[in-house]
Amino acid sequence: MLEVNDSRCIACGGCVGVCPVDALELAEGRDIIVDNNKCIDCQICVRFCPVGALKVFEKDGKEKPLTLMKLPSKGF
Numbered sequence: 001m002l003e004v005n006d007s008r009c010i011a012c013g014g015c016v017g018v019c020p021v022d023a024l025e026l027a028e029g030r031d032i033i034v035d036n037n038k039c040i041d042c043q044i045c046v047r048f049c050p051v052g053a054l055k056v057f058e059k060d061g062k063e064k065p066l067t068l069m070k071l072p073s074k075g076f
């Protein structure tokens with residue numbers, strides 16, 4: 001699951017644009033809201049965030065090491 005560190009976030013909105021499943025929303029121009037039912041833990045937003053405000057945690061509570069999941073091949 002993804003967690004946002006609100007004290008770091010500068011509300012740039014970039015993570016909202018890069019999420020492939022629309023799991024992020026910038027509410028009232030200042031708070032990032034995560035829908036962890038949609039999030040697929042791809043960490044694209046974690047890599048994108050310019051201030052390190054995003055982290056993905058495993059079910060056991062440990063921080064997920066920064067990796068990128070393989071996206072499905074389009075076959076060409």
Ligand code: SF4
Nearest residue numbers: 019039040042043045
């Ligand atoms: S980890 Fe991936 S799916 Fe989850 S909110 Fe970030 S960009 Fe979206």
Ligand code: SF4
Nearest residue numbers: 009010012013015049
């Ligand atoms: S990319 Fe980082 S700083 Fe920008 S809105 Fe998302 S969490 Fe906040």
